[in-house]
Amino acid sequence: MEHIHSSIEKILNRPDVAESVRQIEQRVLSHPGVVIFLRSHPEIDQRMIERGMLKLNEYAEQMDGNRIIPEKAVIEGYQPVLHLEKGQITVAYEKTEETRERENERALEKRFKSLFLPDEVRDANFSDFDLSTTDRKLALRAASQFLNSIRTKQPVRGLYLHGSFGVGKTYLLAAIGNALKKEKVAAILVHAPGFVSEAKRRIRTDSFDSFLEGFQTVPVLLIDDIGAESISPWVRDELFGIILQYRMMHRLPTLFSSNLSYDELELHFGITNDAGDKLKAMRLMERIRTTTNPIEFLGENRRRY
Numbered sequence: 347m348e349h350i351h352s353s354i355e356k357i358l359n360r361p362d363v364a365e366s367v368r369q370i371e372q373r374v375l376s377h378p379g380v381v382i383f384l385r386s387h388p389e390i391d392q393r394m395i396e397r398g399m400l401k402l403n404e405y406a407e408q409m410d411g412n413r414i415i416p417e418k419a420v421i422e423g424y425q426p427v428l429h430l431e432k433g434q435i436t437v438a439y440e441k442t443e444e445t446r447e448r449e450n451e452r453a454l455e456k457r458f459k460s461l462f463l464p465d466e467v468r469d470a471n472f473s474d475f476d477l478s479t480t481d482r483k484l485a486l487r488a489a490s491q492f493l494n495s496i497r498t499k500q501p502v503r504g505l506y507l508h509g510s511f512g513v514g515k516t517y518l519l520a521a522i523g524n525a526l527k528k529e530k531v532a533a534i535l536v537h538a539p540g541f542v543s544e545a546k547r548r549i550r551t552d553s554f555d556s557f558l559e560g561f562q563t564v565p566v567l568l569i570d571d572i573g574a575e576s577i578s579p580w581v582r583d584e585l586f587g588i589i590l591q592y593r594m595m596h597r598l599p600t601l602f603s604s605n606l607s608y609d610e611l612e613l614h615f616g617i618t619n620d621a622g623d624k625l626k627a628m629r630l631m632e633r634i635r636t637t638t639n640p641i642e643f644l645g646e647n648r649r650r651y
């Protein structure tokens with residue numbers, strides 16, 4: 347080893363080689379990122395710089411100012427960062443700003459789930475919300491008050507949007523969902539009939555508990571078309587009952603849309619109408635009534651088919 351080392355030394359000491367090494371070193375030491383690093387560590391002395399020259403060079407070669415040069419990147423999506431560790435200059439690879447942003451975006455996409463909803467409302471938003479009738483204005487105001495409370499992290503009641511077929515309840519719910527997504531608030535928007543059949547499909551699988559927990563704990567839950575699902579004691583008591591009980595206790599808002607009023611929905615939950623069922627329907631409705639503000643849509647049917 348010793349003689350290899352000394353022959354390298356000899357080469358390095360040749361005047362022409364020494365000159366180009368000196369140039370590289372100068373380029374490295376005047377790299378803005380290296381300058382900032384050395385300035386922020388006044389304890390680094392000449393000897394440490396000489397020993398760390400390869401690391402400083404590795405850094406300087408990949409970086410233009412404080413940005414990675416993509417075609418020079420050693421690991422795609424990562425950039426070198428200089429560190430001082432026990433008196434030694436080292437390079438660590440960390441995710442670039444762009445990589446982190448991309449990952450955040452993806453995580454956010456996952457935080458907003460829309461299940462079993464028609465494509466036509468996927469891009470629903472408030473800017474093309476039709477305000478031709480008073481009830482629509484009231485609905486929009488309720489929606490924006492709800493979103494304001496969420497934005498400012500105030501406790502807030504959910505909404506119960508009801509009215510006949512085609513007046514725009516699903517559209518409004520989807521617009522609220524999309525606004526939550528923009529605010530980076532995790533939410534699930536689900537169509538009640540699809541949700542119930544999915545729950546029934548999962549009941550005997552290992553994934554049921556985590557499925558249920560997802561709906562219990564999501565910061566905002568939006569249930570479209572409640573009352574249109576096929577109801578059974580299990581759906582009422584073990585599915586909606588358990589989810590809404592949890593959400594009520596933890597003050598997590600739930601928004602509903604329905605073709606039915608509160609009273610009509612209570613009849614729907616009554617199933618057989620015997621005393622036991624009536625009581626259970628009343629109990630579930632109590633949870634919905636106490637956690638939502640009702641908004642009635644009167645407008646004309648907007649559907650053209």
Ligand code: ADP
Binds near residue numbers: 466515518
């Ligand atoms: P509902 O859920 O009350 O039955 P929808 O929300 O499905 O009604 O609305 C019926 C139709 O009208 C849909 O095609 C929907 O995209 C459209 N629509 C509803 N509200 C609006 C709105 N404010 N602006 C634009 N289109 C709307």
Ligand code: MG
Binds near residue numbers: 517
């Ligand atoms: Mg609808």
